Amino acid sequence: MSCLATVVAVTAACGDDGGSGGGATASATFMGTNGQTVTGTAKFTKSGSTVSLTVTITAAPVGAHGIHIHNVASCGNNGTDAGPHWDDVDTGAGGHHLPPTDGHLGDLGNITIAAGGTGTLTYSNPAWTLGDGAATDVVPRAIIFHEKMDDGTMPSAGARWGCALIAMD
Template identity: 40%
Template sequence: MIRALPLLGVSLLVAACGGSTPPPPESPEPAAKEPAAKEPEPEAEPEAAKEPAPAPIEVTMEAKSGSKLAGKATLEETADGVKVTLSVSGISPGPHGAHVHEKGDCSSPDGKSAGDHFNPGGHKHGMPHGSERHLGDLGNIEIAANGEGKLEITIAGANLKPGDKSSFLDRAIIVHEKKDDGGQPVGNAGGRIGCGVIKR
């Protein structure tokens, strides 16, 4: 037992001189995370294409009831209705009634094949901007001393769409021998001296 003491002392001395336990190795720092890529923003959907307005229609006017009328009309659909531009020559000076009639037929010599005024709403006859009127009431075209005249008017509520109940398509423009005075039932405008079919 006595001999063991020096060995114990040596062991304690070695332990004392051995120094502290080395620190554990440092862990490597984690690599910096790259920022996540942004997802592309969804593209805006294109606006729905608006339905284009129908192309303007050119109408050739034919002389009726033995007149010498000549001319043409242009009808163009706008946001406000149908713009009608009517130009004629070869008739007597003064106002002459003009209307859109229900049938696109100018085959008869007196123009009566075009039927009655175009009146889908079943209203009484009137002037174009009156509170009550036929949709086909265009008013009067004023003819100068040289026999020529022009009428420009936009008819609200009308269109040029095929098959629509308010469409001027496949109907006829009639010019009358006298003034449309707004009276009943159709304006007292007399015979039909010009007719043109509204067609594509």
Template identity: 40%
Template sequence: MKKWVDVGVRETVLSVALALAACGGGAEATTSLESRSGSTTTGTATFREDGDQVTLTLEVSGATPGKHGAHIHQIGDCSAPDASSAGGHWNPTSHPHGPPDAEHHLGDLGNIEIGQDGKGTLKLSKTEWKIGDGSANDVVGKALVIHSGEDDLVTDPAGNSGSRVACGVIAKKE
């Protein structure tokens, strides 16, 4: 009888370990960025929860070389040709616009540097972001927007970063 119990416990532990490995341990949200305002800019973004922080990995292609402002906008709607349907910057804490830190908009992502090949990557983590919990700090249901120009990290509310060249609605990955 002891042998059967040991085998059953081992199988249960193995099943739990495999399930945890498959789900990565935390919530995840993603979006695919589509071109707007006549641009060729596209990309993907993944938000992954790990412990008390959420990390964004943003990958862009088809953009013009240089720095481009990247922001989370308040409305999860990219249907307008110029992405104006995404509304203004997501700012549930009512902080001023600026660098991507705790003293500024939760939607401030700073700039993504695009190389001569039209590609760029931005990685950023925040403890204030949440995924799918329905709170004011939840990124799900917002829009991620790439702008045509560099964010000056000062000018309220949008950093004088120009037109919206790519947009995608953030959705929780099940």
């Protein structure tokens, strides 16, 4: 009887918790902030040792807009409560916008919104993890869609026009 209990416990412990195996996913749904009507989704997928992201933004003004993962999982106070860009190694402003090998882990660059108000960004970073609780884990954090283009200096992307909270699926 105790052997069976041990086998069951070991089997449960070996299941995919999203931290180290492939196939784990997380998602986020954008809501407008600062009076904007921005909507959209973000989907994180782990495949092997790489986490990939697809962001789709709708109902946004045409042009390039900065988009970043911010440190805190909060969209309060028009997105300000999301805190600064997610920066696991404290690169500071000088390391901004040089991902994935330099810069903040949360720097995604710009998403281009076409006529009709829709844009898609795809991005992968082998330094990201998903659901393991490490400093490199994208969960739980917030993604911020900014008013202006990110030109690589801080602060340059303007107001926070959309926010999404990242959570495991």
